[in-house]
Amino acid sequence: MKTSSAPGKVYLFGEHAVVYGEPAVPCAIRRRAEVTVRERDHGLRVQAGDLTLSGFAVEYDSAEADRPDLDAPDALVDAAMGYVNEAVAQARDAADAPEAGFEVVVDSEIPLGAGLGSSAAVTVAAIDAATRELGVELDRTALADRAYRVENAVQNGQASRADTFCSTMGGAVRVEGADCRAIDAPDLPFVIGYDGGAGDTGALVAGVRELRERYEFAADAVAAIGDLVRRGERALAAGDRAELGRLMNFNHGLLSALGVSSGSLDAMVWAARDAGAAGAKLTGAGGGGCVVALDETDETLTALEYTPGCEDAFRAALDTVGVREES
Numbered sequence: 001m002k003t004s005s006a007p008g009k010v011y012l013f014g015e016h017a018v019v020y021g022e023p024a025v026p027c028a029i030r031r032r033a034e035v036t037v038r039e040r041d042h043g044l045r046v047q048a049g050d051l052t053l054s055g056f057a058v059e060y061d062s063a064e065a066d067r068p069d070l071d072a073p074d075a076l077v078d079a080a081m082g083y084v085n086e087a088v089a090q091a092r093d094a095a096d097a098p099e100a101g102f103e104v105v106v107d108s109e110i111p112l113g114a115g116l117g118s119s120a121a122v123t124v125a126a127i128d129a130a131t132r133e134l135g136v137e138l139d140r141t142a143l144a145d146r147a148y149r150v151e152n153a154v155q156n157g158q159a160s161r162a163d164t165f166c167s168t169m170g171g172a173v174r175v176e177g178a179d180c181r182a183i184d185a186p187d188l189p190f191v192i193g194y195d196g197g198a199g200d201t202g203a204l205v206a207g208v209r210e211l212r213e214r215y216e217f218a219a220d221a222v223a224a225i226g227d228l229v230r231r232g233e234r235a236l237a238a239g240d241r242a243e244l245g246r247l248m249n250f251n252h253g254l255l256s257a258l259g260v261s262s263g264s265l266d267a268m269v270w271a272a273r274d275a276g277a278a279g280a281k282l283t284g285a286g287g288g289g290c291v292v293a294l295d296e297t298d299e300t301l302t303a304l305e306y307t308p309g310c311e312d313a314f315r316a317a318l319d320t321v322g323v324r325e326e327s
């Protein structure tokens with residue numbers, strides 16, 4: 001039996017645009033997904049709790065699972081199952097053991113589909129634990145690459161390397177196409193607001209792609225996100241928090257124009273700004289889920305706690321530790 005964990009993340013800048021080769025800067029946060037894998041004769045049994053689902057267990061012998069009967073949107077459950085299925089397929093491939101069976105237990109502190117990188121964290125930890133269980137040690141670059149292939153498969157060939165690279169390496173990273181690297185970043189005062197909801201990453205990514213293909217100004221909005229990320233990197237290096245906040249606000253506006261915000265995300269963004277946050281934006285695919293704000297005082301946290309539609313507000317520190325062997 002092997003257990004691995006990997007961190008979730010927030011996007012300081014650049015989600016969605018990163019799918020089209022623009023740079024993005026995600027930062028790992030100290031909320032982790034832990035995956036335990038035990039080899040067994042055949043098939044796959046998955047048990048998961050704490051994914052904002054009520055917890056589910058599903059057992060099957062082929063890659064085609066029956067969908068577990070859960071009080072959660074089908075797309076979300078299908079996606080969750082898809083990530084585990086594909087992660088297991090990658091582990092079987094890495095170990096050249098196509099028939100290997102597994103018992104997989106997922107235990108995550110990261111809400112599913114909420115923009116905090118739960119799927120990447122589960123994928124990275126699952127591949128790491130499953131390959132080690134089969135006696136194969138992948139280095140981090142190979143692990144990040146296999147985790148990317150999982151996300152790309154589940155997101156219908158429309159994924160960037162950002163989430164999976166960040167979750168594998170930890171800390172702040174910069175991703176532009178296949179160029180992925182760790183960057184220096186101070187521990188920024190992240191405050192997260194969570195509306196209790198979730199977005200369907202595949203559908204949201206497809207929506208942006210459609211807009212970008214139909215309207216030149218939508219393509220310009222994607223390119224403008226790339227421009228602000230490049231400025232953001234300079235602000236990060238200079239430790240210029242006011243400029244980082246301004247650019248986060250701008251980034252939220254462009255994401256909103258691309259149709260991936262929601263009423264509750266906008267309400268939380270404005271509550272944070274009104275409370276004096278240096279900046280606030282949605283994080284991840286959007287459609288519901290989380291916003292991230294920068295504020296070292298308690299004002300934003302308190303304001304979010306009283307914002308209708310905000311289910312949970314909390315601080316998140318940078319996690320410099322990426323994937324980790326737990327046992």
Ligand code: MEV
Binds near residue numbers: 015
């Ligand atoms: C989702 O966490 C981030 C997106 O940019 C998709 C991706 O990068 O694969 C929306």
